[in-house]
Amino acid sequence: LREKLEAFQNKVLSVKSQMDSVKARSKGAKISEAQMEERKKGVQDLENRQVETNRILGGLRKEREQTEKAWKEKEALEEKMGQIHHKLDLLQELEGLFRGKKFVEYVARYYMEYVSREADEKLKEMTGNSLGLETDQSGMFIIRDYKNGGATRPASTLSGGETFMASLALALALSSQIQMKGAAPMELFFLDEGFGTLDEKYLEIVMEALEKIRDRKRSVGVISHVEEIKARIPVRLIVEPSRAGEAGSKIHIERE
Structure with a gap:
């Protein structure tokens, strides 16, 4: 999960870098209306990709939070199970004492x-x-x-x-x-x-x-x-x- 997050974060940085590069190249440049439309479309595509990337990143973060919560619950259950097993061992020992003449x-x-x-x-x-x-x-x-x-x-x-x-x-x-x-x-x-x-x-x-x-x-x-x-x-x-x-x-x- 952590590797996926890092990969998407790197991808977001790459998209931002591409957008900054496009903006820098287009400064002061004279382009035709067709080129402008093409570049607008490219920028829109990059923005759409960024939105999708952010959506996926948000989902992964939520998944990570749920996983961490589930892990803590698992640890709490394991501790509780350990206590239950200890009590069962004591009860079995007492049962052995009461069953015979030992007690x-x-x-x-x-x-x-x-x-x-x-x-x-x-x-x-x-x-x-x-x-x-x-x-x-x-x-x-x-x-x-x-x-x-x-x-x-x-x-x-x-x-x-x-x-x-x-x-x-x-x-x-x-x-x-x-x-x-x-x-x-x-x-x-x-x-x-x-x-x-x-x-x-x-x-x-x-x-x-x-x-x-x-x-x-x-x-x-x-x-x-x-x-x-x-x-x-x-x-x-x-x-x-x-x-x-x-x-x-x-x-x-x-x-x-």
Whole structure:
């Protein structure tokens, strides 16, 4: 298109040059009427050619403007198509996540890590910063043993008392999450057995942790056969097995 414009512009200049040349030659010259008519006709032809050339040149300029406009629209569409393809790629990736179990696994692992971080703090508090709780890359719980230079070991290597405290730390962390996410407040925390595996030191630590829960306006229920627990619980529901000749167990409440 540019080459066509340049060619027509050169042609216009050539026509103008020819007209100027004719005018210069005719100055002061004596010509016959026939020659005058012939030259007038030649000038008219040149003027007609100039008009046609200008018309064509105007058309080419308009065509160039339309081409430039179309080119800009094409670039804008290509940019928009790029954005659409990017969104499609993201949607396909999300579709792949939702189609399988990957999304559920991702959410579960996210909350598992969140719960384990809170459980880690509670376990450190209960064990005097000697044990910590984490999750590995597969989502399994592992123990951080700070008495052994911070080395990790499987949760299965914990003793009975340590296992109980780790389980309690997880239960407390999970209950906190339920308390935060639930529409209604969680007012009762129930714990079934496990105290028999604790020595006197750990039993004291666990009971202090449970008393802190009670102080946060939540009731704590404990099922246990450990006598030392009774002294720490202000309200006790005592279940006595039936005696010979009696039907059913007996239940009564003891208060301090």
